[in-house]
Amino acid sequence: MLPYLHLQNSNYHLNDLCTYYDASSECCFPFHYVCCELWPWQMAKDKPSVLLSYVSMLRTPKSGSGVLHRMELPQLEHARLRRHDSAASVPQFCNSPTMIVMVGLPARGKTYISKKLTRYLNWIGVPTKMFNVGQYRREAVKIYKNFEFFKPDNEEAMKIRKACAAAALKDVALYFTKEQGQVAVFDATNTTRERRAIILSFAMEMGYKVFFVESICDDPEIIAENIKQVKFGSPDYADRDIDEAMEDFIQRIDCYRASYMPIDDEKDRKLSYIKIFDVGSRYLVNRVQDHIQSRIVYYLMNIHVTPRSIYLSRHGESELNLLGRIGGDTGLSPRGQKYASALATFIKGQKISDLKVWTSHMKRTVQTAEALGVQYEQWKALNEIDAGVCEELTYEEIQENFPEEFALRDQDKYRYRYPKGESYEDLVHRLEPVIMELERQENVLVICHQAVMRCLLAYFLDKPADELPYLRCPLHTVLKLTPIAYGCKVESFFLNIEAVNTHRERPMNVNVSRKTEEALQTVPDHI
Amino acid sequence: MIDNQEFMVEAYPRELTQNPLRKIWMPCKNGHIVHRRVCMTNCPTLIVTVGLPARGKTYISKKLTRYLNWIGVPTKEFNVGQYRRECLKIYKSFEFFRPDNEEGLKIRRQCALSALNDVRQYLSVEGGQVAVFDATNTTRDRRKTIIMFAEQNGYRVFFVESVCEDPEVIAQNIVQVKLGNPDYIDCNSDEAIKDFMKRIKCYESSYQPLDEVLDRDLSYIKIMDVGRRYLVNRVVDHVQSRIVYYLMNIHITPRSIYLCRHGESDLNIKGRIGGDSGLSDRGKEFAKRLRNFLQEQNIKNLKVWTSQMKRTIQTAEILGVSYEQWKSLNEIDAGVCEEMMYEEIQERYPLEFALRDQDKYRYRYPKGESYEDLVQRLEPVIMELERQENVLVICHQAVLRCLLAYFLDKTADELPYLKCPLHTVLKLTPVAYGNTQTFDLTAFSPCDPQLSQEAPS
Numbered sequence: 013m014l015p016y017l018h019l020q021n022s023n024y025h026l027n028d029l030c031t032y033y034d035a036s037s038e039c040c041f042p043f044h045y046v047c048c049e050l051w052p053w054q055m056a057k058d059k060p061s062v063l064l065s066y067v068s069m070l071r072t073p074k075s076g077s078g079v080l081h082r083m084e085l086p087q088l089e090h091a092r093l094r095r096h097d098s099a100a101s102v103p104q105f106c107n108s109p110t111m112i113v114m115v116g117l118p119a120r121g122k123t124y125i126s127k128k129l130t131r132y133l134n135w136i137g138v139p140t141k142m143f144n145v146g147q148y149r150r151e152a153v154k155i156y157k158n159f160e161f162f163k164p165d166n167e168e169a170m171k172i173r174k175a176c177a178a179a180a181l182k183d184v185a186l187y188f189t190k191e192q193g194q195v196a197v198f199d200a201t202n203t204t205r206e207r208r209a210i211i212l213s214f215a216m217e218m219g220y221k222v223f224f225v226e227s228i229c230d231d232p233e234i235i236a237e238n239i240k241q242v243k244f245g246s247p248d249y250a251d252r253d254i255d256e257a258m259e260d261f262i263q264r265i266d267c268y269r270a271s272y273m274p275i276d277d278e279k280d281r282k283l284s285y286i287k288i289f290d291v292g293s294r295y296l297v298n299r300v301q302d303h304i305q306s307r308i309v310y311y312l313m314n315i316h317v318t319p320r321s322i323y324l325s326r327h328g329e330s331e332l333n334l335l336g337r338i339g340g341d342t343g344l345s346p347r348g349q350k351y352a353s354a355l356a357t358f359i360k361g362q363k364i365s366d367l368k369v370w371t372s373h374m375k376r377t378v379q380t381a382e383a384l385g386v387q388y389e390q391w392k393a394l395n396e397i398d399a400g401v402c403e404e405l406t407y408e409e410i411q412e413n414f415p416e417e418f419a420l421r422d423q424d425k426y427r428y429r430y431p432k433g434e435s436y437e438d439l440v441h442r443l444e445p446v447i448m449e450l451e452r453q454e455n456v457l458v459i460c461h462q463a464v465m466r467c468l469l470a471y472f473l474d475k476p477a478d479e480l481p482y483l484r485c486p487l488h489t490v491l492k493l494t495p496i497a498y499g500c501k502v503e504s505f506f507l508n509i510e511a512v513n514t515h516r517e518r519p520m521n522v523n524v525s526r527k528t529e530e531a532l533q534t535v536p537d538h539i
Numbered sequence: 540m541i542d543n544q545e546f547m548v549e550a551y552p553r554e555l556t557q558n559p560l561r562k563i564w565m566p567c568k569n570g571h572i573v574h575r576r577v578c579m580t581n582c583p584t585l586i587v588t589v590g591l592p593a594r595g596k597t598y599i600s601k602k603l604t605r606y607l608n609w610i611g612v613p614t615k616e617f618n619v620g621q622y623r624r625e626c627l628k629i630y631k632s633f634e635f636f637r638p639d640n641e642e643g644l645k646i647r648r649q650c651a652l653s654a655l656n657d658v659r660q661y662l663s664v665e666g667g668q669v670a671v672f673d674a675t676n677t678t679r680d681r682r683k684t685i686i687m688f689a690e691q692n693g694y695r696v697f698f699v700e701s702v703c704e705d706p707e708v709i710a711q712n713i714v715q716v717k718l719g720n721p722d723y724i725d726c727n728s729d730e731a732i733k734d735f736m737k738r739i740k741c742y743e744s745s746y747q748p749l750d751e752v753l754d755r756d757l758s759y760i761k762i763m764d765v766g767r768r769y770l771v772n773r774v775v776d777h778v779q780s781r782i783v784y785y786l787m788n789i790h791i792t793p794r795s796i797y798l799c800r801h802g803e804s805d806l807n808i809k810g811r812i813g814g815d816s817g818l819s820d821r822g823k824e825f826a827k828r829l830r831n832f833l834q835e836q837n838i839k840n841l842k843v844w845t846s847q848m849k850r851t852i853q854t855a856e857i858l859g860v861s862y863e864q865w866k867s868l869n870e871i872d873a874g875v876c877e878e879m880m881y882e883e884i885q886e887r888y889p890l891e892f893a894l895r896d897q898d899k900y901r902y903r904y905p906k907g908e909s910y911e912d913l914v915q916r917l918e919p920v921i922m923e924l925e926r927q928e929n930v931l932v933i934c935h936q937a938v939l940r941c942l943l944a945y946f947l948d949k950t951a952d953e954l955p956y957l958k959c960p961l962h963t964v965l966k967l968t969p970v971a972y973g974n975t976q977t978f979d980l981t982a983f984s985p986c987d988p989q990l991s992q993e994a995p996s
Contacts, residue, residue: 281768294755295771300787303926310784313771341906343555375555378564382553390563392912403906432815432877438866442916452777 108219109188110304112197113211115226117272118265119238121291122227125312126199127498129225132311135471136444137437138304139193143184145200148176156248159260162267177207181214188220195304196220203272212283223305224285225312226275234291235265241497291317311448317495320454321364322472324465325490327376328352329511332404333487336512336538339396339403344379347509351488352383354507358490359384359457368456370394370446377459388459393446396461400433407516407535411528418531422522425481436481439467447471462514465491472500482518487511512538560894561911562903583662584778585689586671587682589700591746592739593712595765596701599786600673603699606785609945610918611911612778613667617658619674622650630722633738638745651681655688662694669778670694677746679753686757697779698759699786700749708765709739766790785922791969794928795838796946798939799964801850802826806878807961813870813877818853825962826857832964833858833931842930844868844920851933862933867916870935874907899955910955913941921945939965 112129114122126142133140152172153161161169177200187193202208208224215222229235239261243249249257275285277296286309287296295313300306328348332340344352359367369386371377372394381388402410402417411418414431421428429435434442443464450456450468458468462485470480472493485491488511492503513536521530553566586603588596600616607614624630626646635643651674661667676682682698689696703709713735717723723731749759751770760783761770769787774780802822806814818826833841843860845851846868855862876884876891885892888905895902903909917938924930924942932942936959944954946967959965 277768293773294751295769297769297771297787299767303923306784306788306926309787310780313774313783314780373563375557375564379555382555382566392915441866449777452780 107302108221109193110195110221110223111184111211111215112195112308113202113208113222113224114197114199115202115208115224115275115285116228117203117268118201119235119243119261120227120229121238121317122201122225123199123242124317124498125225125227125288126197128315129308129311130195130197131471131474132447133195133308134474134476135440135447136307137440138195139191140195140197141187141191141193142197142199143180143187145173145176145180145198148180149173150247152176159264159267162264164267164271177210181211185218188218201268203268203274205273208275221301221305222284223301223308224275224283225308226285226287228274228287228289229291231290245497286312288312311451314448314451316452318454320456320495322450322455322493323359323362323457323490324468324485324493325355325380325457325459326461326465326485326487327371327374327380327459328355328509329487330376333512333514334539336406336408336536337404338406339399341374341376343375347488347511348376348380349383351507351509351511352380354488354509355380355490356384358505358507362492364455366455368453369459370456371459372396372461372464374461377461380459391446393442394458394460394464397436397439397463398430398433400430402430402433406538408532411531415528415531416524419522419524419526422518422531425518426477436463436467437477439463443467443471473502474499484515487514512536559890560898560903561901561909562905581776583667583694584669584776585658585662585685585694585696586669586782587676587685587696587698588671588673589676589682589698589749589759590702591677591742592675593709593717593735594701594703595712595791596675596699597673598716598791599699599701599762600671602789603782603785604669604671605945605948606921607669607782608948608950609914609921610781611914611951612669614669614671615661615667616671616673617654617661619647619651619654619672622654623647624721626650633734633741636738636741638741651684655685659688659692663692675742677742677748679747695775695779696758697782698749698757699782700759700761702748702761702763703765705764760786762786785925788922788925790925792928793969794930796924796929796967797833797838797841797931797964798942798967799829799931799933800935800939800959800961801845801848801854801933802829803961804850810880811878812881813873815848815850817849821962822850822854823857826854829854829964830858838929840929842927843933844930845933846870846935846938848935851935854933865920867920868932868934868938871910871913871937872904872907874904876904876907900951910937910941911951913937917941917945 112126114126116122123144123146126144130140130142149172150156152175160166163169180198180200184196184198187196198211200207202211202224212222214220236258239258240254243261244254244257249260252260275283275287277298281298284299284301284305286298289295292313292315295309297309300309328344328351330340330348331342331345332338333348334345367386369381369384369388371381371388371390373390373392374395377394378388378390399405402414405413407418417431421430426436429438446458447468450458458465460468463481465485466480466483469475469483469485469491475483486506488507488509490505490507492505494501494503516536517534519530519533521527521533555564556567557564586600588600590596597618597620600618604614604616623646626649627635634640637643654672654674658670658672662670672685674681676685676698686696710732713732714728717735718728718731723734726734749757749761751772755772758773758775758779760772763769766787766789769783771783774783802818802825804814804822805816805819806812807822808819841860843855843858843862845855845862845864847864847866848869851868852862852864873879876888879887881892891905895904900910903912920932921942924932934942937955939959940954940957943949943957943959943965944951949957
């Protein structure tokens with residue numbers, strides 16, 4: 013029985029430690045995956061040498077004598093000072109935590125932007141959390157009567173609102189210090205210089221960077237549409253009828269209007285901010301300080317609110333699918349061909365204007381698109397996850413030839429990287445330009461692969477990293493995603509052509525020492 | 540992204556065949572591969588610079604052109620000042636630019652039209668995708684002419700205006716760039732500066748910057764104070780979005796970029812490509828010398844980047860500083876040829892070997908990558924390199940070639956043959972030289988000139 017150490021609450025991944033120097037054998041460990049179980053009371057920081065010995069045994073499975081060798085790790089000290097805590101495929105470039113502070117009158121899309129930005133940053137691997145001050149207010153003042161609460165001369169209410177903002181700021185600090193967050197999105201109107209000054213001094217004191225996102229819009233149609241889409245569903249207006257709610261909300265906006273001081277291009281020229289005018293037809297960007305702010309600006313400048321739908325589908329069933337083999341580059345099976353035709357019929361039936369069709373570079377997606385009889389674009393970035401040495405093997409063969417790899421994969425399927433292959437985490441980084449372009453586009457049909465589709469779906473449905481690799485993306489099923497209010501509506505269309513199941517759930521036993529039957533417990537049927 | 544022509548009349552699904560060189564699945568008609576276009580935009584784009592002299596317009600034009608060509612968008616710049624120099628042969632003084640100099644105005648107008656003509660040739664006839672029209676274009680009138688020209692020809696227009704009032708920055712510009720200019724070849728510095736300042740004055744009175752209200756339907760980016768502030772209006776497509784992102788990430792702070800490969804690896808010694816081996820003894824020696832070299836260079840705030848392959852990480856480890864790992868900096872994936880010697884590849888895959896020599900840039904190893912794929916995967920690295928200041932990148936041969944091609948503006952044909960020997964550090968320092976930002980390239984070989992065993996590729 014190998015001794016175990018839990019790494020769960022440590023500040024770094026095994027990956028970090030293990031790229032370090034093993035002075036006794038003078039070699040480094042290249043990294044494929046994280047996740048290791050070691051003695052529960054020994055945190056990695058205290059017994060780094062133990063950690064490395066265990067790793068070395070993983071790397072050479074035949075050596076398993078169960079004896080731990082102590083090794084000298086002089087560099088480990090400075091290892092702990094390293095900025096990033098994950099060996100993701102891209103450095104995270106976050107030094108000090110960043111606060112994104114929204115600014116704008118009600119119904120200007122601040123919460124929409126906050127939620128979307130939070131979802132995007134989390135997906136690319138930057139731990140982000142949103143703090144909606146309105147929520148705090150709703151908890152403090154259980155029942156919302158009417159707009160009078162927001163009148164500038166309502167002293168009682170002012171006190172409560174100030175307290176809510178302060179509580180939210182406190183939670184921001186907790187998120188950064190206790191939960192290793194990197195970005196906090198502070199979603200409130202923040203329409204007065206005074207309020208913004210409070211936030212700035214709080215951030216300065218704590219050593220956080222601040223980036224303002226101001227949304228300015230005077231188009232009455234857009235504002236009315238906003239109010240309809242999101243405010244009517246708000247808990248504040250749960251028992252009001254539509255006209256009353258609209259009336260009240262408009263007066264609420266007026267309460268803010270008098271004291272609204274937009275970010276001033278002269279007075280605030282030292283601040284970092286982006287001003288978004290009229291839902292993105294114009295932007296003013298001032299003093300972008302670092303990588304993460306640059307990415308945020310790029311993202312904000314690419315998103316739009318024009319109604320549209322995104323269709324996600326896998327290629328039709330392939331010949332390797334039938335054999336239960338992963339990866340490869342084969343063509344469609346006869347049932348897969350049938351699906352391609354069915355897809356063509358389905359798409360025509362949806363009567364989509366100006367549909368763009370994207371595929372990967374792999375034969376099976378290109379063949380599927382061919383059946384549609386329309387123009388399509390091939391993206392290498394949409395290729396299926398590279399299974400490295402496991403390409404074209406069945407799960408049974410993987411278990412036979414690489415049993416610890418198989419187990420490690422079940423332990424942390426998101427971060428696990430196939431030897432000479434990729435991880436889901438790598439996939440996400442590879443897919444980021446695809447997501448960016450999907451945001452820019454309108455109606456798109458993406459014909460891709462299981463792992464790829466899981467990553468894309470996780471982005472749209474805000475699924476965290478540990479759920480992502482287990483999302484259900486069966487063959488011969490089209491998912492139609494339509495953005496609505498703050499989220500995404502999903503409709504699933506199974507086109508009635510049978511196909512094998514390629515979904516493998518996480519088995520109960522993920523220990524490296526498990527038996528073959530336990531490992532193969534959840535493998536789907538195949539020829 | 541690759542387009543496929545629409546075939547309404549043909550029966551579908553069409554047969555697919557894999558292009559043997561690029562390993563891309565294409566529909567084929569009677570055994571012939573259907574011709575396809577690679578494109579990012581539907582219609583060509585005309586980028587038009589706007590701004591007073593000495594505002595960095597040519598700097599931006601050249602840099603943007605270099606970047607777009609590197610990512611695979613055929614781009615060419617058209618500098619109207621060049622046309623004027625060809626027309627005029629001899630530059631006398633700033634008087635040429637006076638707003639009341641009728642003769643001068645006529646010539647300048649002609650030059651602009653001549654340049655536009657060449658733009659049309661490039662975009663509509665030669666298959667270019669982006670043309671950068673580099674001139675002051677400071678009056679609304681001149682811009683209207685250009686907009687009409689673009690409309691007639693079906694081009695999208697995107698303006699890039701550079702606004703700067705900081706006298707120090709302007710003076711720097713003039714000293715760095717204008718003094719070396721052919722216009723001032725026989726003047727001494729003081730004379731030249733005086734004349735140039737008067738030249739700027741000639742434009743100032745008639746300068747109509749892009750206006751938030753009057754020009755609200757145009758697509759443009761206004762860059763203010765060398766990138767402190769940007770105003771972006773109506774970005775309409777992918778290429779414009781990429782251009783905006785790029786322009787917002789570049790800076791002009793002096794800095795140096797150090798590029799080198801990992802130290803010699805065990806597989807290098809055996810003459811095998813790819814793989815993930817560790818450093819040989821000589822490789823470790825190189826890393827130690829590299830450490831000394833860096834200390835001597837005394838670089839402020841140096842960032843060190845490596846790939847996620849053992850040999851670059853080991854090299855960085857010996858430096859004893861903190862570093863960042865990028866998977867995108869991994870060596871080109873040679874697919875089925877990984878860890879083979881060139882002789883073995885010739886033996887087992889003679890066809891592949893031949894195809895690679897036919898078009899080394901686009902050739903993709905079976906189940907592997909091409910240089911073209913590499914460029915795409917390195918684009919975020921380049922973007923971040925632009926944002927950063929002093930950086931040392933420890934990478935691999937093919938990767939280094941791609942990065943070098945970006946900085947030194949090498950074409951796709953030259954890229955796969957750039958010389959990137961082991962144990963050599965390339966130091967790139969941006970230098971303004973007659974309106975170009977070239978890089979001073981110094982090669983340092985911290986080791987004695989021992990040749991490593993690696994096979995030339």
